[in-house]
Amino acid sequence: MEYYAGLDVSMEETHICVLDREGALVREGKTRSSPAMIATFLADGPPCEQVIFETGRMAPMLYHGLVEQGVPVQCVESRQAYQALKSLAGHKTDRNDARGLAHLARTGFYKLTHVKSLSAHAIRSLIAARKKLVGQRVTIDNQIRGLVVVFGVRLPRALSPAFKDAALKISDGVPGLHAALCGxxxxxxxxxxAVAAIDADMKRMARASRVCARLMTVPGVGPITALAFAAAIDEPSRFRRSRDVGAYLGLVPRRYQSGEIDYSGSIPKRGDIRVRTLLYEAANVMLTRCAGTLKLKTWALAIGARSTMRKARVALARRLAIVMHAMMRDGTEFQIA
Known part of the structure; x- marks a missing residue:
């Protein structure tokens, strides 16, 4: 007899349901959300052919931990599972969700998703922290501008040394303003x-990685873009074709087809927003700052001449994703011509 299990994961507890091939309940319960406790609970029952749970914040830790415990676990797409679970139970409970996931494992009606390695998640955490810090710095700069504009002062560029000098100069003799600006x-x-320290770490990591070193040979691609792209792809072999990366990052046109209606719209903007933004910026750098004749640049400029430069940047970002994936997969260098 074959058995299947579904895990409904939360921060503290995980509800577990085990069904047989015919859908009959074999065992259910809950335990702490740790790989060791979940593996122990499953080991006390019949061996399962498949164990599935949805994507979420706990997914990387649980997936890699359960794989180390020898559990045949798979992570499924949460959006697809959510639509399926709504039709399986009238009430939304953790117990019903675990049973619904077990039914999905039994029937095979689920879409698998790749769980990135913990090293890739560490790099993504570094990039996310840098983005948050830069955002906080911009917020503080805008706050400083707002405080001194009351006194009729327009400050220069925020990253220039004159920014701080001009702000503190106007605050001399104004106790309240001076204390606020000093803070x-x-x-x-x-x-x-902190941003400078993160940038130094990222440059060191990019130089130490052969993959990132190859990716940085692409005009417009620096250490941040190379690290972010490599971490997002993680395993190049999981994409059957390089052009599938464009859809994975949400850089392909959205299509709607129903009966006689069939049209393509703007990009869906699904996937990793940070990587998509970095690729768009790399495309803009290639179009505006890279001198010389580049085949990709000429191709994108032709699109811009026919349509708009925004569409040209999006198309070039998609093409860069395809080229960079091929470089990761095949170990090739970027071809200028």
Whole structure:
């Protein structure tokens, strides 16, 4: 007899349901959300052919931990599972969700999703932290501009040395304003120091990686873009074709077809928003700052001449994703011509 299990995971507890091939309930319960406890619960029952759970914040830790425990676990797409679970139970409970996931495992009606390695998640965490710090720095800069504009002062570029000097100069003799600006500039300096440390770490990691070193040969691609793209792809072999990467990152046109209606719209913007943004910026750099004749640049400029430069940047970003995936998969270098 074959058995299948579904896991409904939360931060504290995981509800587990085990069904047989015919859908009869064999065992259910709940345990702590740790790989060892879940593996122990499953080991006390009949061996399962398949164990599935939905994507979420706990997915990387649980997936890799359960694989190490020898559990035949798979992670499924949460959006697809959500639509299926709505039709299987009238009430939304953790117990019913676990049973519904077990039914999905039994019937095979689920869409598998790749769980990135923990090293890839570590790089993504570094990039996310940098983005948050840069956003906080911009917020502080705007706050400083708002405080001094009341006194009729327009400050220069935020990253220039004159920015701080001009702001503190106007605050001399104004006790309340001076104290406020000193506090904001102290926080700003701490953020800039943290960003500089992260940038140094990312440059060191990019230089140490052969994959990132190859990706950085693409005009417009720097250490941040190379690391983010490599972490997002993780395993190049999981894509059957390089052009599938464009759809994975949400860079292909959205299509709607029903009966006589069939049209293509703007990109769906699904997938990793940070990687998509970095590729778009790399495409803009290639179009505006890279001198010389590049085949990709000429191709994108032709699109811009026929349509708009925005569409040209999106198309070039999609093509860059395809080229960079092929470089990761085949170990080839970027071809200028």
């Amino acid at each position: 904001l500039f102290a926080a700003r300096e701490a953020i800039l120091t």
